[in-house]
Amino acid sequence: MSHGRPINPATTIVRHSGEVLHRELDVDLCVIGAGISGTTTALEAARLGKTVAIVDGLPTLGGQAVNSIIGTFCGLYRNGTHGHRFTFGIVDDMLDYLDRNDASYYRHGPTTTVVHYNEIALSRWVETSLDTAGVIPVTGAILREAETDGRRIKSVKLVTRYGDVTIRAEGFADCSGDAALTYLAGFECREPDEKVYGSQQAVVEGIDINVELPQREELSERIAEKAEDYGLIRKNGLMFYFPGKEVAVMNMTHVETPLDPIEASRTSHIGKEQVDRGIKLLREQWPEAFGNIKVRSYGFPGIRQTRWIKAKHHLVVDEVVSEKKFDDAIGRTAWPIELHNAPEGFVWDVFDEDHTHYIPFSSMISPEADNLVAVGRCIDGDPAALSSVRVMGPCMAQGMAAANALDLAGSGSVHQIDISSLQDRVSDNLNRTDGVAPD
16 A cells, blocks of 8 residues: 555656855854864854854764763862862753763762763764754864965865865864864964874673672773783773663773874774773673673774864963963863873873862964864863863863854954953853762
């Protein structure tokens, strides 16, 4: 029975004419990168009444926070088991959504509080929040060209499988993670002299929650002892458990993150192979807890630091350690120095409970550009300093600051805005001392 539908639907014959398919878009703000940095920047700008386009090379939104399955919000809280929150605003909406959907768990550790989250729920928050705010998504889009006029970026040209797109905007936010826009526009950038390694995360399921699970110290010691036997590059690792659930996020790998297109494409295979080796180790070393585990999903290769802007101010590790309160501070955190500069391990330098270090706005702006602000892991700092401010908590604070700075600048320069006005707008992220996470 056809139910009224034609049995042989009509088709139309088409042939490519040779003309390049092309869309043009005019907005107030163009955000390059749809991870947590770009999402926060776009949502804050939309709240300010701006028309916003958000661009990402993946065919979906959420960046590494969703698609690399990072699984943990770090740097949101003051040190100690029950420290206050550092970043508010957009963060409040996100945490409320995750809490209401049973998709978050607050782990109060000896160092600080972190928030473990379900990546599927976070992806829906990103998508629905941007859609509700009227932000225009352009996904699966590769940045091909940046048109500049002196100190201003005028437009970006993108390539997608459905044709080319040109976006013209008054302001631009480089939330790409690799300073892709800044670099393509011809402004100075930095690359590290030594490698900084990423991680291949995975969600595993099948954990036996009725037995005692190995904790961080036991895991690290056994992995260090057995890593070579299983062919693991990294000789330590973590499992982020969700109480009462048989799933966990596994972080036991180190993979190179080159900027070369061919070498970068090999990273995913290498990372997944390392995950498989880690699964074998866990099954055999803790058969009661992990004997039946399997991978539910592999994330995309995680990237920590590759290329970043050369900004007006170069944040250095001494400024982080000394808790320097910059005149143009726009955010804060207490996350440790977490530098993954060796394949077998990483630097983990934890601060005291009362420690707070700050992010200067001048580390987010190029001295060569008037309408560009960098956000996230491509702001300027030495590798150690950057490792302590590139986690998601302070990245969200940077996104809010970037949106407000570009709003204050308008058609002028981000170098000439009234910093006190910017700090008034983001004062909660500098001054509030409430928001202790629930148990």
